Amino acid sequence: MTLTETLSRIVGEANVLTGSDTARFDEDWMGKYHGAPVCVVRPGTTAEVSAVLRATYAAGIPVVPVGGNTGLTGAAIAPGQVQLSLERMNRIRAIQPEARIAVVEAGVVLSRLHEAVDAHGLVFPLTFGARGSAMIGGNLSTNAGGSNVLRYGNTRALTLGLEVVLPDGEVMDLMSELHKDNSGYDLKDLFIGAEGTLGVITAAVLKLSPKPRAFATAMVTLDRLDPALTLLNRLQEATGSAVEAFEYMPDHFMRRLVEVRPDLAPPLGTEAPVTIFLEVAATAPRDVTPNEAGEVPLTALLEQTLGGMAEEGLILDAAMARSEDQRRRMWAMREAAAEITRGLKPQVDNDICVPLDRVVEFLTRAAARLAEVDPSARPFVVGHLGDGNMHYTVLLDSDDPVAQDAIREAVEDVTRALGGSFSAEHGIGQAKLPSMTRRKDPVALAVMRRIKVALDPKGLMNPGKVLPSE
């Protein structure tokens, strides 16, 4: 029996895609990584995932799990390999509003979960531009971040329990709904962020939060980035740490934005050196009940803080969203980042994180370093400033891989010198393998390899990703 036949017996013929039917799995959405799989198998249940892996394990065949295929590091691309798509495992098994948890399968699209919990007055706070395609399994496997990490933490912080199918098909039940559970090693967090190299995540117990009663949302312009940290700190202090988004968009980003998306007219134009997009949210009634003057306390706090900053000459201008429509348009400007970056080629993308108070220094030093390495290099930047996380894309004239890696290495040098990480939220995949070799603590890398061998002795789970070859 051929492999395709074996897999068809498990999941049904219609759920083993081959030839041109795999087209949507052949390339990542940024168009950077290519390679058609030999087949895509689409199990519909945990039991089917288990049976598929039992079969591939017995046959010694590598497997590459894939969710919504919105990753940015080529982690789910599988040239000539078997791809295991979780898209049919798309059930929201339960939403328990009292306990504030959702039990979901790996193939649930993030925005569908958003809608489902909204009906209960709750939020699953993880959010980013690709939420309409990205799946929970991929979010978990990359420990996805996004724009609300500042307030709510990354995917790991939002996860209570996990169901994982191991390389040999065994199902591991870590589906705890508890906030305290010290019953042995923290296996959950080992599989979160492992990018499918240790097993396949099939379901999770996720934490929900109360839906904010009101938002105060603004775009702010500055003539330089330095005072932005003061703005963030004042807002956090005034609101008791209620800042949900604090995003950096420099002038080159804004100009590209209106070029690609003329429908999104920035309220303060595109010429200020720095635009900050920010949002504060209130869950307590006292923050949203209008006072005698008819002001909503949350909005008033933001206006006062911005007014003070303007008086001191620390910001140029500010525009508050006065309607939900205006708020959504501001979000759309930030979330257009991937869309407007995609067409800029050649490019080298970097997803770095430095301590919050080192961001300005990072930008200054990286720009200087790039000029030395390649006079054609121009940074194209957008960032989760509140986390110290910069998506630092470098545009250059050459698409020579050696020249590109020299750029990457230069950015890594500056990041490392400032105590930062070469990978903040996008993960490693294929893209950051050279960075792992160069930058990861060698003892930690060796420990990772030992864990990989212990849990995937045949090396079948997403081979060639995350761990550089020795």
Add this chain to the structure above:
Amino acid sequence: MTLTETLSRIVGEANVLTGSDTARFDEDWMGKYHGAPVCVVRPGTTAEVSAVLRATYAAGIPVVPVGGNTGLTGAAIAPGQVQLSLERMNRIRAIQPEARIAVVEAGVVLSRLHEAVDAHGLVFPLTFGARGSAMIGGNLSTNAGGSNVLRYGNTRALTLGLEVVLPDGEVMDLMSELHKDNSGYDLKDLFIGAEGTLGVITAAVLKLSPKPRAFATAMVTLDRLDPALTLLNRLQEATGSAVEAFEYMPDHFMRRLVEVRPDLAPPLGTEAPVTIFLEVAATAPRDVTPNEAGEVPLTALLEQTLGGMAEEGLILDAAMARSEDQRRRMWAMREAAAEITRGLKPQVDNDICVPLDRVVEFLTRAAARLAEVDPSARPFVVGHLGDGNMHYTVLLDSDDPVAQDAIREAVEDVTRALGGSFSAEHGIGQAKLPSMTRRKDPVALAVMRRIKVALDPKGLMNPGKVLPSE
């Protein structure tokens, strides 16, 4: 050269304790676990820890790390073994107030860290009764919880980076100061909570939080536990989730409290079936600036919420702390738990967690089940109600281990039936090994064993703890 000589060359003779000098390491502080080590070695630096482990690894000698020796499961007791005390590694390497982090060594006593960061207007929010002796390394190795988990999370959630010495003496540098760092497997969280069975934690980067500007603290009495969840939910809603502590103390706890600690007179007496100790904290100026009526908004919110609950007949009475002294006395009542429980013998301690809305059912069913198993059994309970975490000690007439294990198994049965965990925050150590065998998902247990073998192939790190023998 004898082992003691080898170790003396590394750390100095004065730092290798033998004979009667090891007395304070021979027994845990609850008096449950006994056994003198052959020696206690006290390295003063990471390099010395590394040299010690290189020596013990080469000689094939097991090592048991120990911090403040305040654990409750016998994890640090080492009969006839080498104990590695971190007490000399007690430097606070750095406090960075702007970045809100502290870099500390494993031997720093928790309360010392509290004092050090207080000077910067910050808090390290982890807190529990033993904070005057417990050390950061032990907090990390047990993923300690305590009374503020509700608001700030457990030790894992408070840790950004880690320094670990592996069984063979290699030093692993995971000392990230970043809030986003997806550069490979999450090794940090694997070593947190591993109770020294995978390596020795020598230092950590810890997250700090702004010190609250004000607290509103109260004791509340109820004639039954059911409405307590309503109280918690109303408080969280009114304050925007600012509840820091929400603790359950039943009448038998209160009566024992005044017996052992007559200096601590509970403001509402000891006879109400249920006493709740709670605290709400404010970090934003608007919550602490008195209004026209001279009321502090935070205090007014708590009074209004309690007033509403009283009017509806859901609570019996409430006493607010009107001074810092009164507040400290209320905390002292809750934190006397270990002290007042210690003398009650024979006892079987259980540290369970169930979903928040199952606590009442747990208490009812567990009491019924105990009555069947042993008519002499009486629960003695205190709990972090806001987390669903109950310290469910059972007093009984027999100190026969078989009878005691039957009690433990009965409590586990009820816990399991309600979706709970047999270990919430105290860890496994020696105490919960039978529970691990009975209750842990067998696939997860097998994965734990594979990780143990991969990272500690000679089985030298705290052998016989956490993982039950096969």
